[in-house]
Amino acid sequence: MTNFFKSFSTWIIVAFIAAILPLIFDSSFALTLLSKMGVLIIFTVAYNMLLGQGGMLSFGHAIYFGLAGYASIHILNGIGEETLPYFPTVLFPFIGAVVGLFFGSLVGYVSTRRAGTAFAMISLGFCEMVTAMTLIFVIFFNGEDGIQTDRMVGPEPFGITFGPQIEIYYLILFWCLVAVALMYIITKTPFGRMSNAVRDNPERAAFIGYNVRRVRWQAFALSSMFAGAAGSLHALNYEHIGFESVSIVQSGAVLFMAFIGGAGHFLGPIVGAIGLTYLDSTLADVTEAWLLYLGLTFSGIVMFAPGGLAGLIVMHGPIARTDKKLLISLIKPYFLAISSVVTGLIGLIGIIEMLYFRSLISKGEGEVVIFWTEFNANGIMSWLIFITLILVGIFLSKKTFPMAKESWDHAISVVKTEISNE
Amino acid sequence: MLSSGLTLIFGMMGVLNFAHASFFMLGAYFAYQISKYIGFIPALFIAPLIIAFCGAMVEKYALRRVHKFGHVAELLFTFGLFYIIEELVQMIWGKVPVGYHVPEYMDFTLFSMSGMGYQAYAMFTLVVSVAMFIVLFSVLTKTRAGLIIQAALTHPEIVSSLGHNVPRVFMLVFGLGCALAGLAGVLAGNTLGTEPSMALSLGPIVFVVIVVGGLGSLKGALVASILIGIVQTSAISLDYSINNFIEFIGFNVDIESLWRILIDLTISQIAPILPYLLLVLMLIFRPRGLFGNRDV
Structure with a gap:
């Protein structure tokens, strides 16, 4: 009966939130x-x-x-x-x-x-x-x-x-x-x-x-x-x-x-x-x-995470069930890996936005607003900034991804021994 | 031509390339850019080469990774690629069609037959396509390289144990298929109009050709593409409807209802759906296509 109520309560909570x-x-x-x-x-x-x-x-x-x-x-x-x-x-x-x-x-x-x-x-x-x-x-x-x-x-x-x-x-x-x-x-x-x-x-x-x-x-x-x-x-x-x-x-x-x-x-x-x-x-x-970002995201998901976002979350279910501390230990390497990817992405987005800007607006104007900041799409400086960001992002990802992978493998091996011990 | 490239990839690798029409579009755009600076004839060779390189890179760095998740994942990836290429083209060349024209020295009427003028360029396209097709067919079936390709696709493990680099064969085949699409783009871009939406308008027809011709059959692709080409172009010029036919037999129908619209539709009006109608009929009555050796 409690189980029944539990499974129903999620629905009721969702309905309530959506209603208000x-x-x-x-x-x-x-x-x-x-x-x-x-x-x-x-x-x-x-x-x-x-x-x-x-x-x-x-x-x-x-x-x-x-x-x-x-x-x-x-x-x-x-x-x-x-x-x-x-x-x-x-x-x-x-x-x-x-x-x-x-x-x-x-x-x-x-x-x-x-x-x-x-x-x-x-x-x-x-x-x-x-x-x-x-x-x-x-x-x-x-x-x-x-x-x-x-x-x-x-x-x-x-x-x-x-x-x-x-x-x-x-x-x-x-x-x-x-x-x-x-x-x-x-x-x-x-x-x-x-x-x-x-x-x-x-x-x-x-x-x-x-x-x-x-x-x-x-x-x-x-x-x-x-x-x-x-x-x-x-x-x-x-x-x-x-x-x-x-x-x-x-x-x-x-x-x-x-x-x-x-x-x-x-x-x-x-x-x-x-x-x-x-x-x-x-x-x-x-x-x-x-649409370009959407296509890139989609292809990225197909290549690296065929389970989609939900799949990525569900993947961590066994770790959370075994030991909450293990999940917390994953946060730091994940944070490092994600922030290095984000650095590269910001650079990429900057380049894409400036390219778009140049193809759409007449050559006379050069000011483009990216991330609430103004950049000069014709000046060499703004291009350099974004290209550097991409390179830094790639460099950092190469460092941090093996770290994240290592912690993940470690966590999973702990889970596996835990299960076989039971 | 376009479909033969897709058949090559699909029939050979089992990869259905959704972005195939995108490579076709890229071919047209590259040709536009190259012919603007150098000329049309160099573009005819350079553009497909660039496309082949792009295709090979896509295969090497992306498709190979997706391959282990199965064919549907590959299809999904190329679907994403389709969006990416369309947006990139819009980003670089803008949303409006670019002025990619038939070269002037081929823009004359070569000969006329029964009142219809045949443009020199159309003949040129025909000759190149047929030559390409013959070369492709003979390379694949007659030469040693072609045999290795065929073997690598059916029995990858054995071929790789014989000392051939199977992933590289896959990469080359994919590149070749893309190059064919690119070449088709170079040839057709100036008559069809080079614009960002051309991939979307052409893509589905290619799929129809593949299914009608029979999955994985090169011969089927050729016959089906000619068949669909004829059906579409002749349908546009036929201005008859069912009503005309009924009147021709000697009846005069006078219905004032929805059906009136149905029988007043002329064949030229329903021309756009004919290929798809053909697809549906084909699926119902002959699911393996014209020359296919397996069911859909």
């Missing part, structure tokens, strides 16, 4: 950002059902997100013009879920024959096909402009019109919690376990009598269903949907979020969705090179 967040950050910017995060959390966790749980890398998951969004907007408009019967706004994610499930089952039937790279290619082909369709079937998609709607339709139960952003935020929050909880439960069911088995060893899974393709297909359809629900909420949130929401851009964004956060862990995508959405809306105004 808009009271603390009450600017309209923060509210829009929070709503966006909620939508993207559902989408990313749904995507991770495919990538992390099922081992299928999809470049076209935005199809279900976007199509559900389009469908929701058409239905909203239909209700507004009274050509369609009233449907409560609160239950709109169900519409999205049905749309997502339908298209997901359809596409999944063709594409889940194989996992891995072949699946990825096919998903990309589908994504491009749907994107091209949005520009052709103008009557439904309205080309590059997308379609608008007004979410305030029908009767207003308890005076809730869903006009103000705050009401939409609570709607999104509610569905976000429900969807994430459902997806969490799915990972614990026999089906979720089977999905993992098919990811890790399809031959053996087939051998013990499971239809591998069927398991993949079901995972694909379920994941599309939740993606569709997220798409509905996205449409409600913005009252607009455009062709970019079905395109490779959206699919790539969700892949970045899931993978940088950590595909192997259930919490990873949530971390990724929150972090990247925040950075996306704040950094995109500050720097032109935001």
Whole structure:
């Protein structure tokens, strides 16, 4: 019983914090950002059902997100013009879920024959096909402009019109919690376990009598269903949907979020969705090179930490369980290693920013603001400073990384002896 | 040409290179830069060489590290690379298209056949591509080096125990594949337009070519790329719709509904989705592609 309460208490605490967040950050910017995060959390966790749980890398998951969004907007408009019967706004994610499930089952039937790279290619082909369709079937998609709607339709139960952003935020929050909880439960069911088995060893899974393709297909359809629900909420949130929401851009964004956060862990995508959405809306105004940094981070994560951020944290779980002092002993070498990397990164960022500045602004002006400091992008001094920083960073990393590695190996060996002693 | 480079990498190494179209784009940009200072003909040789070097470096320092995490990780890495290259190109050459033009001495009509003029440059591109393809095909299947490459990819352990440096073979193959993409970029950049979004617009088509042609089949890539080229260009010039067809048979349909739009769509309007439609049909009816020897 206590265990039950313990596992529930986390959910309740998270729900409580999320519920009071808009009271603390009450600017309209923060509210829009929070709503966006909620939508993207559902989408990313749904995507991770495919990538992390099922081992299928999809470049076209935005199809279900976007199509559900389009469908929701058409239905909203239909209700507004009274050509369609009233449907409560609160239950709109169900519409999205049905749309997502339908298209997901359809596409999944063709594409889940194989996992891995072949699946990825096919998903990309589908994504491009749907994107091209949005520009052709103008009557439904309205080309590059997308379609608008007004979410305030029908009767207003308890005076809730869903006009103000705050009401939409609570709607999104509610569905976000429900969807994430459902997806969490799915990972614990026999089906979720089977999905993992098919990811890790399809031959053996087939051998013990499971239809591998069927398991993949079901995972694909379920994941599309939740993606569709997220798409509905996205449409409600913005009252607009455009062709970019079905395109490779959206699919790539969700892949970045899931993978940088950590595909192997259930919490990873949530971390990724929150972090990247925040950075996306704040950094995109500050720097032109935001996408470059994103690409570099992503490639770096693929190369050095395939578990993502969550994977890095989970890696330290056994050490923390064995002895807290061991974990504390790791802090110093980690701090040294990280600060030397940061030194190099500051240099790199400086160079990138100045290059961007030079390619964008006419030659006459030279003052560029990097890290709240003004630098002259044409002067040799500022270039020298940043290049020195990079070199110092590389030099220090060469020194500190073996140290960090050594302490890590030491900590792990202690853990191992500890376990074998027990 | 572009797809033959990708097939080479994919078919040979099993690495699916998402950033392949990015190397194509880099080829076009390098060619622009080089032809601005030296001329077009040197650019034709230098640009692919630089691209090959870049590709080899990418393989050596990044892909090799990712390789142990499996093919999906490699694909993911190249997806990140795709973003990086696009942003770098924007950073260096700006967001607007650069003026990379067909060299003047090839900008004339070579001959006309049935009323259609054939540009000298188009013929030149064709000749170079075909020559490249023949060379590639014969090197891979007929020479000793080609045999070593093929063997290294199927049985790496045995080949390395025979004294060949397998990682280096991989690096060279990857570089060669990138060089082919770069060469294609040099040739096509001036007619297609050299801009940062060209990789994104071209990339997916290449994947379609690979799947339709059959995974890992060089011959399939050639046939499929010609097929898709023909389908796309001829579809654009065909201004017929289902409605025209129905009227042609002798009926006159008068529907006032959503379906009206469907039957009024002309073939030229749906040209952009035809390759993908082909992909879907291919997957349903012949999952191994035209010349593939394994299912998708």
